[in-house]
Amino acid sequence: MAEQKPTASERVESVGKSTVGFVEAMGNGGIIIVESAYWLLFGVRERQAVRLSAIIQQMMEIGVNAIPIILMLTGTIGVMLAIQGIHTLRIFGAESRVTVGIAFSVVREFAPLITGILVAGRSGSALAARIGTMKINQEIDALKVMGINPTRFLVVPALVAMLVMVPALTLMGMFMGLFAAGLYVNADLGISLAAYFYDTLDILSLDDMWHGLGKSCIFAVLIAVIGVVNGAGVQGGAEGVGKATTRSVVQAISAIIITDMIFAFVATR
Secondary structure (H helix, E strand, O other), rough: OOOOOOOOOHHHHHHHHHHHHHHHHHHHHHHHHHHHHHHHHOOOOOOOOOOOEEEEEEEEHOHHHHHHHHHHHHHHHHHHHHHHHHHHHHHHHHHHHHHHHHHHHHHHHHHHHHHHHHHHHHHHHHHHHHHHHHHHOOOOHHHHHOOOOHHHHHHHHHHHHHHHHHHHHHHHHHHHHHHHHHHHHHHHHOOOOOOOOOOOOHOOOOOHHHHHHHHHHHHHHHHHHHHHHHHHHOHHHHHHHHHHHHHHHHHOOOOOOOOHHHHHHOOOO
16 A cells, blocks of 8 residues: 655644754753853852862763874874875976965864764764663653752763863864874975974964864854753653764764854855
8 A cells, every 4th residue: 555645734744843843952052051151150159069070070081082083083184185185286286285275174174073073973972862861760850859950960061071172182183184194295295294394384373273273162062062952852762862862963963064164154254
Protein backbone atom coordinates (compact mmCIF):
# COMPACT_ATOMS: atom_id res chain seq x y z
CA MET A 1 0.00 0.00 0.00
CA ALA A 2 1.45 3.36 -1.05
CA GLU A 3 2.42 5.75 1.67
CA GLN A 4 0.09 8.71 1.90
CA LYS A 5 1.76 12.04 1.17
CA PRO A 6 1.34 14.82 3.74
CA THR A 7 -1.30 17.39 2.89
CA ALA A 8 -0.62 21.09 2.46
CA SER A 9 -2.04 21.85 5.91
CA GLU A 10 0.24 19.22 7.48
CA ARG A 11 3.27 20.74 5.75
CA VAL A 12 2.34 24.20 7.02
CA GLU A 13 1.82 22.77 10.52
CA SER A 14 5.26 21.11 10.39
CA VAL A 15 6.92 24.37 9.33
CA GLY A 16 5.08 26.21 12.10
CA LYS A 17 6.20 23.73 14.75
CA SER A 18 9.80 23.93 13.55
CA THR A 19 9.68 27.74 13.63
CA VAL A 20 8.20 27.81 17.14
CA GLY A 21 10.80 25.30 18.31
CA PHE A 22 13.62 27.40 16.85
CA VAL A 23 12.35 30.60 18.49
CA GLU A 24 11.92 28.77 21.81
CA ALA A 25 15.48 27.42 21.61
CA MET A 26 16.82 30.92 20.87
CA GLY A 27 14.90 32.30 23.84
CA ASN A 28 16.19 29.56 26.13
CA GLY A 29 19.73 30.27 24.96
CA GLY A 30 19.36 33.96 25.73
CA ILE A 31 17.98 33.20 29.19
CA ILE A 32 20.91 30.86 29.90
CA ILE A 33 23.44 33.55 28.97
CA VAL A 34 21.72 36.16 31.16
CA GLU A 35 21.38 33.79 34.13
CA SER A 36 25.01 32.67 33.78
CA ALA A 37 26.20 36.28 33.82
CA TYR A 38 24.05 36.97 36.89
CA TRP A 39 25.39 34.03 38.90
CA LEU A 40 28.95 34.77 37.84
CA LEU A 41 28.68 38.38 39.00
CA PHE A 42 26.33 38.11 41.98
CA GLY A 43 26.70 34.50 43.10
CA VAL A 44 28.73 35.47 46.15
CA ARG A 45 26.04 37.91 47.25
CA GLU A 46 23.39 35.18 46.83
CA ARG A 47 25.59 32.79 48.86
CA GLN A 48 25.83 30.46 45.87
CA ALA A 49 29.22 31.36 44.44
CA VAL A 50 30.40 29.58 41.31
CA ARG A 51 32.83 26.87 42.36
CA LEU A 52 36.39 27.42 41.14
CA SER A 53 37.09 23.68 41.36
CA ALA A 54 34.25 22.97 38.92
CA ILE A 55 35.60 25.55 36.47
CA ILE A 56 39.10 24.05 36.65
CA GLN A 57 37.71 20.55 36.13
CA GLN A 58 35.82 21.73 33.03
CA MET A 59 38.92 23.54 31.76
CA MET A 60 40.91 20.32 32.05
CA GLU A 61 38.29 18.35 30.14
CA ILE A 62 37.60 20.98 27.47
CA GLY A 63 41.09 22.35 26.99
CA VAL A 64 44.02 20.37 28.35
CA ASN A 65 42.75 16.97 27.23
CA ALA A 66 42.05 18.35 23.73
CA ILE A 67 45.58 19.69 23.13
CA PRO A 68 46.93 16.63 21.21
CA ILE A 69 44.08 16.49 18.68
CA ILE A 70 44.09 20.28 18.24
CA LEU A 71 47.84 20.33 17.53
CA MET A 72 47.62 17.40 15.14
CA LEU A 73 44.74 18.76 13.07
CA THR A 74 45.84 22.41 12.96
CA GLY A 75 49.32 21.26 11.94
CA THR A 76 47.78 19.12 9.20
CA ILE A 77 45.67 22.05 8.00
CA GLY A 78 48.78 24.25 7.88
CA VAL A 79 50.65 21.72 5.72
CA MET A 80 47.60 21.31 3.47
CA LEU A 81 47.39 25.08 2.94
CA ALA A 82 51.11 25.17 2.10
CA ILE A 83 50.75 22.33 -0.43
CA GLN A 84 47.73 23.85 -2.16
CA GLY A 85 49.12 27.39 -2.03
CA ILE A 86 52.45 26.43 -3.59
CA HIS A 87 50.71 24.32 -6.24
CA THR A 88 48.37 27.20 -7.18
CA LEU A 89 50.94 30.01 -7.13
CA ARG A 90 53.45 27.96 -9.11
CA ILE A 91 51.20 28.48 -12.15
CA PHE A 92 52.00 32.20 -11.95
CA GLY A 93 55.61 31.77 -10.84
CA ALA A 94 54.80 33.38 -7.49
CA GLU A 95 55.16 30.44 -5.13
CA SER A 96 57.49 32.43 -2.90
CA ARG A 97 54.46 34.54 -1.86
CA VAL A 98 52.66 31.54 -0.42
CA THR A 99 53.37 32.90 3.06
CA VAL A 100 50.70 35.58 2.60
CA GLY A 101 47.90 33.08 2.01
CA ILE A 102 49.06 30.75 4.75
CA ALA A 103 49.36 33.50 7.38
CA PHE A 104 45.93 35.03 6.78
CA SER A 105 44.15 31.69 6.32
CA VAL A 106 45.53 30.06 9.45
CA VAL A 107 45.23 33.03 11.83
CA ARG A 108 41.94 34.53 10.65
CA GLU A 109 40.00 31.46 9.55
CA PHE A 110 41.22 27.91 9.94
CA ALA A 111 42.64 27.92 13.48
CA PRO A 112 39.45 29.26 15.13
CA LEU A 113 37.19 27.25 12.81
CA ILE A 114 38.90 23.88 13.29
CA THR A 115 39.22 24.46 17.04
CA GLY A 116 35.54 25.36 17.35
CA ILE A 117 34.40 22.32 15.36
CA LEU A 118 36.59 19.96 17.39
CA VAL A 119 35.45 21.37 20.73
CA ALA A 120 31.81 21.22 19.57
CA GLY A 121 32.13 17.56 18.63
CA ARG A 122 34.16 16.65 21.68
CA SER A 123 32.95 18.79 24.60
CA GLY A 124 29.66 20.25 23.38
CA SER A 125 28.23 16.77 22.85
CA ALA A 126 29.51 15.63 26.25
CA LEU A 127 27.82 18.61 27.92
CA ALA A 128 24.51 17.86 26.21
CA ALA A 129 24.71 14.18 27.16
CA ARG A 130 25.58 14.94 30.79
CA ILE A 131 22.74 17.42 31.31
CA GLY A 132 20.30 15.21 29.39
CA THR A 133 21.15 12.19 31.53
CA MET A 134 20.77 14.26 34.69
CA LYS A 135 17.36 15.45 33.54
CA ILE A 136 16.16 11.91 32.81
CA ASN A 137 17.40 10.73 36.21
CA GLN A 138 15.64 13.72 37.83
CA GLU A 139 18.94 14.95 39.24
CA ILE A 140 18.22 18.50 38.06
CA ASP A 141 14.90 18.45 39.96
CA ALA A 142 16.81 17.20 43.00
CA LEU A 143 19.18 20.17 42.77
CA LYS A 144 16.21 22.54 42.75
CA VAL A 145 14.71 20.81 45.79
CA MET A 146 18.01 21.24 47.66
CA GLY A 147 17.99 24.96 46.83
CA ILE A 148 20.85 24.74 44.32
CA ASN A 149 20.34 26.67 41.10
CA PRO A 150 21.06 24.31 38.16
CA THR A 151 22.39 27.10 35.96
CA ARG A 152 24.92 28.17 38.57
CA PHE A 153 25.90 24.59 39.39
CA LEU A 154 26.03 23.05 35.90
CA VAL A 155 26.13 25.72 33.21
CA VAL A 156 28.36 28.54 34.48
CA PRO A 157 31.49 26.40 35.03
CA ALA A 158 31.22 24.95 31.52
CA LEU A 159 30.57 28.35 29.94
CA VAL A 160 33.50 30.02 31.73
CA ALA A 161 35.79 27.11 30.87
CA MET A 162 34.74 27.37 27.21
CA LEU A 163 35.41 31.13 27.16
CA VAL A 164 38.90 30.58 28.56
CA MET A 165 40.03 27.40 26.82
CA VAL A 166 38.63 27.78 23.28
CA PRO A 167 40.59 31.02 22.62
CA ALA A 168 43.65 29.45 24.28
CA LEU A 169 43.38 26.38 22.06
CA THR A 170 42.84 28.64 19.05
CA LEU A 171 46.02 30.58 19.82
CA MET A 172 47.91 27.33 20.16
CA GLY A 173 46.42 26.13 16.89
CA MET A 174 47.56 29.33 15.14
CA PHE A 175 51.18 28.76 16.15
CA MET A 176 51.07 25.07 15.28
CA GLY A 177 49.47 25.68 11.88
CA LEU A 178 52.02 28.34 10.97
CA PHE A 179 54.93 26.22 12.20
CA ALA A 180 53.86 23.09 10.32
CA ALA A 181 53.30 25.11 7.15
CA GLY A 182 56.74 26.68 7.58
CA LEU A 183 58.35 23.25 7.76
CA TYR A 184 56.75 22.26 4.45
CA VAL A 185 57.64 25.56 2.79
CA ASN A 186 61.23 25.10 3.94
CA ALA A 187 61.36 21.56 2.54
CA ASP A 188 59.68 22.39 -0.79
CA LEU A 189 60.92 25.90 -1.62
CA GLY A 190 64.11 26.03 0.44
CA ILE A 191 62.95 29.14 2.31
CA SER A 192 64.47 29.14 5.79
CA LEU A 193 62.19 29.11 8.83
CA ALA A 194 63.70 32.44 9.92
CA ALA A 195 62.77 34.08 6.60
CA TYR A 196 59.35 32.42 6.66
CA PHE A 197 58.50 33.71 10.14
CA TYR A 198 59.92 37.14 9.35
CA ASP A 199 57.54 37.38 6.36
CA THR A 200 54.68 36.08 8.51
CA LEU A 201 55.24 38.71 11.21
CA ASP A 202 55.57 41.39 8.54
CA ILE A 203 52.25 40.38 6.95
CA LEU A 204 50.16 39.85 10.07
CA SER A 205 49.03 42.46 12.58
CA LEU A 206 47.44 42.32 16.02
CA ASP A 207 44.07 42.97 14.39
CA ASP A 208 44.39 39.68 12.48
CA MET A 209 45.06 37.79 15.71
CA TRP A 210 42.20 39.50 17.52
CA HIS A 211 39.97 38.66 14.56
CA GLY A 212 40.61 34.95 15.08
CA LEU A 213 40.43 35.09 18.88
CA GLY A 214 37.23 37.16 18.80
CA LYS A 215 35.54 34.54 16.66
CA SER A 216 36.72 31.79 19.00
CA CYS A 217 35.02 33.54 21.95
CA ILE A 218 31.74 33.64 20.03
CA PHE A 219 32.16 29.97 19.10
CA ALA A 220 32.74 29.11 22.77
CA VAL A 221 29.43 30.70 23.82
CA LEU A 222 27.56 29.00 20.96
CA ILE A 223 28.95 25.56 21.83
CA ALA A 224 28.09 25.86 25.53
CA VAL A 225 24.60 27.31 25.03
CA ILE A 226 23.60 24.85 22.29
CA GLY A 227 24.83 21.91 24.38
CA VAL A 228 22.89 23.06 27.44
CA VAL A 229 19.68 23.82 25.51
CA ASN A 230 19.68 20.42 23.81
CA GLY A 231 20.54 18.61 27.02
CA ALA A 232 17.81 20.37 28.97
CA GLY A 233 15.26 19.54 26.28
CA VAL A 234 15.81 15.76 26.36
CA GLN A 235 12.70 13.58 26.24
CA GLY A 236 12.22 9.86 25.90
CA GLY A 237 14.91 8.21 27.98
CA ALA A 238 18.26 6.99 26.69
CA GLU A 239 17.18 7.31 23.07
CA GLY A 240 16.35 10.95 23.69
CA VAL A 241 19.84 11.55 25.11
CA GLY A 242 21.39 10.11 21.95
CA LYS A 243 19.23 12.29 19.71
CA ALA A 244 19.96 15.40 21.79
CA THR A 245 23.71 14.71 21.65
CA THR A 246 23.65 14.31 17.87
CA ARG A 247 21.45 17.39 17.47
CA SER A 248 23.82 19.39 19.67
CA VAL A 249 26.84 18.56 17.52
CA VAL A 250 25.05 19.29 14.24
CA GLN A 251 23.58 22.58 15.47
CA ALA A 252 26.85 23.76 17.06
CA ILE A 253 28.92 23.06 13.94
CA SER A 254 26.29 24.67 11.72
CA ALA A 255 26.15 27.74 13.99
CA ILE A 256 29.95 27.99 13.99
CA ILE A 257 30.24 27.88 10.20
CA ILE A 258 27.40 30.35 9.63
CA THR A 259 28.78 32.72 12.29
CA ASP A 260 32.24 32.46 10.76
CA MET A 261 30.85 33.44 7.36
CA ILE A 262 28.96 36.43 8.80
CA PHE A 263 31.96 37.50 10.89
CA ALA A 264 34.30 37.33 7.88
CA PHE A 265 31.86 39.31 5.72
CA VAL A 266 31.39 42.06 8.31
CA ALA A 267 35.09 42.27 9.21
CA THR A 268 36.19 42.69 5.59
CA ARG A 269 33.77 45.47 4.65
